Structure formats: C-alpha cells, structure tokens
Amino acid sequence: SQTIHQWPATLVQPVGSPLSLECTVEGTSNPNLYWYRQAAGRGLQLLFYSIGIDQISSEVPQNLSASRPQDRQFILSSKKLLLSDSGFYLCAWSARGLGRDQPQHFGDGTRLSIL
Amino acid sequence: SQQGEEDPQALSIQEGENATMNCSYKTSINNLQWYRQNSGRGLVHLILIRSNEREKHSGRLRVTLDTSKKSSSLLITASRAADTASYFCATDDHEAAGNKLTFGGGTRVLVKP
Numbered sequence: 300s301q302t303i304h305q306w307p308a309t310l311v312q313p314v315g316s317p318l319s320l321e322c323t324v325e326g327t328s329n330p331n332l333y334w335y336r337q338a339a340g341r342g343l344q345l346l347f348y349s350i351g352i353d354q355i356s357s358e359v360p361q362n363l364s365a366s367r368p369q370d371r372q373f374i375l376s377s378k379k380l381l382l383s384d385s386g387f388y389l390c391a392w393s394a395r396g397l398g399r400d401q402p403q404h405f406g407d408g409t410r411l412s413i414l
Numbered sequence: 415s416q417q418g419e420e421d422p423q424a425l426s427i428q429e430g431e432n433a434t435m436n437c438s439y440k441t442s443i444n445n446l447q448w449y450r451q452n453s454g455r456g457l458v459h460l461i462l463i464r465s466n467e468r469e470k471h472s473g474r475l476r477v478t479l480d481t482s483k484k485s486s487s488l489l490i491t492a493s494r495a496a497d498t499a500s501y502f503c504a505t506d507d508h509e510a511a512g513n514k515l516t517f518g519g520g521t522r523v524l525v526k527p
Contacts, residue, residue, distance in 0.1 A: 305456075331512050342502060342519040343457075350512045389456055393513045399444045399506055400464060401513055405456030 301326035305390050305406035313414050318363075318377040320409050322390030325371065330392040332373040333403065334365055337387040349373060350395060385413045420503055424522045433490040435521040437503030438483075444506045446479055446486050447515065451500045460488075460501075495527045 335343040347365035349355045391403040421436045449457040476489040504515040
C-alpha cells in the first residue's frame with residue numbers, strides 16, 4: 300500500500316535561518332506531489348505542485364522554493380525564513396495518469412514556528 | 415474570495431444528531447471532494463462526487479452536488495464523538511492542471527457525548 304512520510308513533525312527556527320522540509324511517498328510511482336500551508340484555523344493554501352521531476356509549478360510568490368530530486372521525493376526550502384512563514388505545512392500526493400477523479404493523500408504535516 | 419467556502423464555520427451538536435455542512439464554489443469543476451482533518455493531523459479523503467453526479471453515499475456520509483447552484487452539502491448521520499474534526503470541501507477545477515484542488519476554509523464540527 301502507499302504511504303507518505305513528512306519530517307520533521309515540528310520545527311522551531313529563528314528568523315533569517317534556512318529551511319528544508321522533506322516528503323517522500325512509497326508504494327507508487329510517478330505521483331503528482333503538492334505542498335500546502337495552513338494557517339491556524341484556516342483552509343489550505345497550495346504553494347507548489349509537481350507533475351514530474353523538474354516539473355514544479357509555484358502558486359504564490361514567496362521566499363519558498365520546492366525541488367523534486369527523485370520521483371517520489373519533494374522538498375520545500377527557504378534560504379531565509381520570515382515570521383510570516385510560520386504555519387502547518389502539508390505534503391500530499393495523487394495518482395497520475397488515472398484520470399482526473401483522484402483524491403489527494405496527505406502526510407501528517409510539519410508544524411513550523413518562527414521566532 | 416476563495417473557491418469552496420464552507421458554511422457554517424463551526425457546528426456543535428450532540429452525539430446521535432445529524433451534522434450538515436455546505437460548500438459553495440465559483441468555477442466549473444470536474445469533481446468536488448470532502449476531506450476530514452483531526453486536530454494537528456493531515457487531511458483524510460472522505461468522498462468524491464463527480465460533476466455529473468447529484469448524490470453519493472458512503473457509510474454515514476451523504477454528499478449532494480448542485481452544479482447549477484455551484485454548491486454541495488455533506489451530511490453526517492448519527493454523529494459520534496469521534497466525528498469531531500474539521501471538514502473541508504475541495505474542488506478540482508475544470509481548467510486546472512496536475513489534479514490541483516482548491517480548498518475552502520473548513521467547518522469545525524464538535525460532537526458532544
């Protein structure tokens with residue numbers, strides 16, 4: 300069966316420090332991959348999505364970037380964190396090539412606090 | 415404003431009662447999906463309804479879709495304390511690539527024992 304792993308679960312970082320959040324999917328190949336941010340008590344904001352290696356689309360302008368070094372690995376990075384980067388970051392995957400009616404499957408998220 | 419606005423934002427009911435929440439959206443869609451999120455966890459997919467479907471059932475869940483009104487509802491029957499969570503609708507927009515979903519702000523449901 301397919302699984303998705305996100306780490307770390309929680310992270311406290313000072314303003315101006317770099318960031319690297321990692322997400323890996325097991326049990327499937329060629330997935331679509333997504334990074335979301337969720338503010339407290341709010342809905343999800345799509346940050347990046349990827350339909351393949353070297354095919355990453357950014358949804359909102361920000362100081363974050365995403366990379367997909369392997370088919371089932373998705374990394375969210377920043378060179379210098381801002382206070383506004385605090386939030387709950389969620390990675391998700393969906394099956395590719397099976398039509399549009401596919402659910403997304405989420406990891407358990409990373410709670411990021413910027414001090 | 416956001417695609418996929420849920421109503422109400424919060425709902426408090428007694429165990430055994432039904433919980434109904436609504437979702438409105440703005441664009442043409444391929445499908446609409448409902449997800450559940452327990453506090454501090456990731457989202458879990460509950461049910462998907464295609465744009466050519468009007469009603470769908472899964473266990474104690476009933477989803478309706480009215481594309482003429484661009485709205486959907488999620489009904490949880492005979493609620494349990496374990497149903498306490500936030501519920502989100504998400505739309506797969508007709509023109510979007512990569513099976514992107516647009517999520518609403520969610521409905522926080524509290525089921526009191």
